[in-house]
Amino acid sequence: MINKKHAEDSRTVVIGTLTLNSIPFVVLFDSGATHSFISSKAASQIGMEAHQHPVDLNASMPTGEIAKYNIKYQNCLVILNQEAFKGDLI
Secondary structure, eight states, X not given: OOOHHHHHHOSSEEEEEEEETTEEEEEEEETTOSSXXXXXXXXXXXTOOEEEEXXXXXXXXXXXXXXXXXXXXXXXXXXXXXXXXXXXXX
């Protein structure tokens, strides 16, 4: 989890806007990330059904804590630069 200043200073993180299920969102793109995460607030806005992920995914936080994630939104329509993709968001 990083703030806007850290993202601006990073060589691997880019701030941008993309559309998820026809709703524009400001997002952080991390080229080193292995998974795509969505906030619970944004997830409530995209109108997708939540699915139980078969295994808990653990993510290290900057505080040293481990966060567990087990909800997945499957086949979300992502539009980036007029290109449409489908992706799973955790």
